[in-house]
Amino acid sequence: MPKTRYVGRHRPAARPSRGRQIVVPVALLSSTVAAGLVIHDTGTTELNPEAVAMKNVSNAGTGAGVSDPDVLAAATGSRVGARSSRDLAGQARTVIAGATQTATQTAGEAQAAADKAAAAKAAAKAERERAIAAAQRWVSPVSGYSLTSGFGFRWGKMHPAQDLACPVGSSVHALSSGTVVFAGWSTEGYGNFVKIRYWDGTVSWMAHNSRLLVSVGEQVSPGQVVAYSGNTGHSTGPHVHLEIHPEGGAAVPPLPWLAAHGIDL
Numbered sequence: 001m002p003k004t005r006y007v008g009r010h011r012p013a014a015r016p017s018r019g020r021q022i023v024v025p026v027a028l029l030s031s032t033v034a035a036g037l038v039i040h041d042t043g044t045t046e047l048n049p050e051a052v053a054m055k056n057v058s059n060a061g062t063g064a065g066v067s068d069p070d071v072l073a074a075a076t077g078s079r080v081g082a083r084s085s086r087d088l089a090g091q092a093r094t095v096i097a098g099a100t101q102t103a104t105q106t107a108g109e110a111q112a113a114a115d116k117a118a119a120a121k122a123a124a125k126a127e128r129e130r131a132i133a134a135a136q137r138w139v140s141p142v143s144g145y146s147l148t149s150g151f152g153f154r155w156g157k158m159h160p161a162q163d164l165a166c167p168v169g170s171s172v173h174a175l176s177s178g179t180v181v182f183a184g185w186s187t188e189g190y191g192n193f194v195k196i197r198y199w200d201g202t203v204s205w206m207a208h209n210s211r212l213l214v215s216v217g218e219q220v221s222p223g224q225v226v227a228y229s230g231n232t233g234h235s236t237g238p239h240v241h242l243e244i245h246p247e248g249g250a251a252v253p254p255l256p257w258l259a260a261h262g263i264d265l
């Protein structure tokens with residue numbers, strides 16, 4: 001640091017100056033002093049100590065680089081801090097990307113599980129529907145028959161049935177799923193007689209059997225053999241006398257009813 005030399009008279013600062021006090025701008029002062037010029041004034045030439053201090057500060061600020069350790073440390077700290085911030089941001093992006101991927105995978109797995117459950121549910125529903133359809137199907141009461149007396153008046157008397165002539169011992173089937181509501185000997189001429197109430201409320205009467213295979217209260221399935229045909233009771237020949245009573249009410253012509261249920265006799 002160059003020594004600053006002052007030319008002129010100096011007086012104690014406590015005493016007011018008679019002449020004009022010159023306050024030289026720091027930049028001008030710096031260049032003036034550096035050039036070794038002497039400032040002359042008619043009165044006094046005095047450099048305020050504060051201006052000298054300002055000059056020093058100015059020189060330090062405009063010098064070749066910052067040497068203040070605190071400033072350097074602060075600047076270095078800022079760079080380190082900035083780097084750390086970038087690192088943290090990068091780590092955060094990695095974490096977010098990982099979390100996003102995990103969330104996507106989790107969502108995919110959940111969707112797959114949901115699809116699987118839905119498929120299982122649909123399969124179970126289809127199976128139930130197949131089981132119901134199987135249980136509710138209608139079948140022919142007897143095979144190997146010939147149609148004889150039909151529904152209507154016969155010999156002056158109502159015959160509310162369809163007679164199916166067949167050899168004694170032919171299998172007599174339940175028409176669908178249902179419950180046996182009567183199985184026994186009829187005192188009204190039906191011989192060995194069986195009545196079945198089906199799932200839709202329809203009741204079938206099957207008469208003149210040689211043998212019964214079911215009892216009252218028994219559950220039967222479509223096509224199940226419930227009796228063997230015969231010629232018992234008031235019968236003029238081996239046959240199955242079939243009556244159809246919708247909802248357990250009055251008998252209706254069997255052939256149209258059977259046809260409406262997919263059975264063409």
Ligand SMILES: [Zn+2]
Pocket residue numbers: 149159161162163240241242
């Ligand atoms: Zn009959």
